Amino acid sequence: MKGLQNKVVIITGAANGIGKATALRFAEEGAKVVVADFADGSAALAEVKAKGAEGLCVQVDVTDPASVKAMVDKAVAAFGRVDVLINNAGITKDAMMKKMTAEAWNDVIAVNLTGVFHCTAAVVPHMLEQKSGVVLTSSSVVGIYGNLGQTNYAATKWGVIGMTKSWAKEMAKNGLRFNCVAPGFIGTEMVKKIPEQVLKEKILVKVPAGRLGEPEEIAAAFAFLASDDARFINGTVLSVDGACTL
DSSP states (O other): OTTOTTOEEEEETOSSHHHHHHHHHHHHTTOEEEEEESSOOHHHHHHHHHTTOOEEEEEOOTTOHHHHHHHHHHHHHHHSOOOEEEEOOOOOOOBOGGGOOHHHHHHHHIIIIIHHHHHHHHHHHHHHHHTOEEEEEEOOHHHHHOOTTBHHHHHHHHHHHHHHHHHHHHHGGGTEEEEEEEEOSBOOHHHHTSOHHHIIIIIGGGOTTOSOBOHHHHHHHHHHHHSGGGTTOOSOEEEESTTTTO
C-alpha cells in the first residue's frame, strides 16, 4: 500500500484475531507497529519483528484514560509520532434484552464505545500538531443492522460510526481522516469454536459468498484505508462481509 512505510501505527486488541492479523499486515507494509492489548501481546510482537518490522508491545486498558495516555506516550517516546490508530479492542456480553443486565451493558459500552473515545482523544492532539493522521475503528454489520441478543454490542458498533462521522466533519480540514470497517462473520478463534452444524445452518446461510471471512481480509481493509490510496476517503464505513447484508 502506498505511504505506509515507516508509519507508526497503534493497534488495540492486537494480541489475537483481527488485531493480530492487522499488526502483521502493517508490519509487511513496513510500518512501525505498537501491539496494544489488555492481554499479553508479546507473542504477536515477536511475529511482527519476525517480518523485519520495528515494534513495541504495550499493555493497555482502554477503559482507563490514564492507561491509554501511557500507551500513546510510550509510542511517541519510542517512535516520535503516531500516524495511525486502529481502534480494534472489543468485547461481547450477549443476552436477549429481557435478560441483559446493567453490568453487561456497562462493560461492553466501556470497552467498545468509551474505549474508542479514550484512545482517539489521546492521539488526536499529536495528529493535529502533525497536520496528518488516520483513525480507523472496528464497527460491525451488527452495528448497522442489529442482531438478536446483542443490544449492547450493536449499540457500541453503531455508536462508533456516529463518532467517526462527527470527527471527520470536525477535523478533515486539519488533514486527519476517520473511517470505520464493518466486518461480517469472520473466522476468528471464537467463531471457529461454534459447532459445525450451527455454523452451516445459522451463519453461513446468511452469507452469499458461502464462507466466513478471514482476519487477513479485514486487515487488508484497514491497510487500504490507512494508506495514501485512500487519502480522499473520510467519514465512511467499509463493509467487509461477503454480501451478508444484501
